[in-house]
Amino acid sequence: MKPTLKWIARILGGLVVVLLIAGFTMFMIGGSNAGKTYELPDVVLNVSDDSSSVAHGAHLANTLGCTDCHAEDLSGQELFDAPPFRVVAPNLTPAGLGGQRTDAQLEHTIRHGVAGDGTSVIIMPSAAFHGLADEDVSALISYIRSVSPIENNPGTTEIKLMGKLLSVGPFDPGFEVNLDASPTAKPEAGITSEYGAYLFGTVCHYCHGENGQGMEVPPIPESPPAPSLAAAGNWPLDQFISTIRTGVTPAGRQIDNDFMPFEVFGQMTDAELAALHAYAATF
Numbered sequence: 346m347k348p349t350l351k352w353i354a355r356i357l358g359g360l361v362v363v364l365l366i367a368g369f370t371m372f373m374i375g376g377s378n379a380g381k382t383y384e385l386p387d388v389v390l391n392v393s394d395d396s397s398s399v400a401h402g403a404h405l406a407n408t409l410g411c412t413d414c415h416a417e418d419l420s421g422q423e424l425f426d427a428p429p430f431r432v433v434a435p436n437l438t439p440a441g442l443g444g445q446r447t448d449a450q451l452e453h454t455i456r457h458g459v460a461g462d463g464t465s466v467i468i469m470p471s472a473a474f475h476g477l478a479d480e481d482v483s484a485l486i487s488y489i490r491s492v493s494p495i496e497n498n499p500g501t502t503e504i505k506l507m508g509k510l511l512s513v514g515p516f517d518p519g520f521e522v523n524l525d526a527s528p529t530a531k532p533e534a535g536i537t538s539e540y541g542a543y544l545f546g547t548v549c550h551y552c553h554g555e556n557g558q559g560m561e562v563p564p565i566p567e568s569p570p571a572p573s574l575a576a577a578g579n580w581p582l583d584q585f586i587s588t589i590r591t592g593v594t595p596a597g598r599q600i601d602n603d604f605m606p607f608e609v610f611g612q613m614t615d616a617e618l619a620a621l622h623a624y625a626a627t628f
């Protein structure tokens with residue numbers, strides 16, 4: 346499966362625009378946000394080597410796209426290389442960056458967009474994952490701790506070096522940062538609109554809007570807007586599920602995986618997709 350370009354392109358499109366309009370003078374006055382660090386409390390997590398927790402974490406890592414970007418075995422990979430930009434999803438196994446980060450630091454990154462060194466992450470879509478409840482982020486970390494160490498050094502993201510310039514344009518290096526507290530508990534899993542709303546808030550909202558109202562996915566001119574899911578909520582359930590699994594809508598239109606990563610979300614269980622459908626039906 347090739348990594349989902351949209352998540353990356355969303356940011357990079359902004360960078361290109363900034364470079365074109367900003368010019369070198371901006372470099373001299375920039376720097377206000379670049380290198381800024383953030384303070385976060387360490388929440389109490391329940392990280393364990395319990396097999397059900399690890400299995401749930403593995404499922405989340407697949408359905409939230411962690412394995413899409415950080416590679417199937419979490420050993421990291423280069424996602425984009427078009428000088429001067431280079432985007433690398435780091436090695437999260439114990440032999441890589443994962444081995445250098447505490448559980449609290451991983452939580453800060455996943456839900457709040459703050460990297461282990463206290464600066465903001467870029468490209469890593471933490472703003473999508475802010476709504477994960479304690480139990481789910483704990484399971485994800487349990488999974489990360491369980492994977493085999495793999496010696497692989499894919500390098501580092503090189504946009505950061507240009508942070509001074511970028512921090513003064515429309516590109517905001519704090520884009521993914523959300524310091525608000527995340528949910529401590531999640532609704533009981535089931536085919537309910539309430540659970541669907543929870544799942545929606547752990548990833549879909551990032552593109553489809555906070556309340557599923559749909560939105561432009563700026564600033565990529567070639568991206569279609571992410572529509573409101575009101576129409577999809579009225580599709581028969583089996584057609585909703587097959588759309589997310591195959592990317593083909595009931596009208597026979599093929600959705601582009603680069604913009605709507607259905608290959609990632611298609612790995613959700615029937616029950617999870619049914620809950621999302623139940624939620625969309627409330628729009």
Ligand code: HEC
Nearest residue numbers: 352409410411414433434435454460461466467468469502
């Ligand atoms: C769209 C691609 C993408 C997805 C999806 C993604 N990541 Fe990342 N991740 C990145 C990139 C790129 C970086 C490097 C960011 C940087 O250097 O600022 C990163 C960095 C990280 C880091 C290291 C932060 C540090 O301390 O420097 C962790 C931990 C991490 N990701 C975990 C996850 C987890 C867990 C998931 C799934 C819930 C996930 N990522 C999903 C692209 C992604």
Ligand code: HEC
Nearest residue numbers: 548549551552569570571572576577600601604605610621
């Ligand atoms: C990275 C951005 C992104 C994320 C995250 C995302 N979507 Fe989408 N989605 C899109 C875009 C863009 C389209 C429009 C694609 C097209 O028309 O080719 C779309 C289209 C759809 C459609 C087709 C709607 C229609 O009426 O044609 C459905 C259904 C859908 N998304 C469901 C979901 C669900 C459920 C989630 C969460 C599990 C989700 N999406 C997460 C970007 C995203």
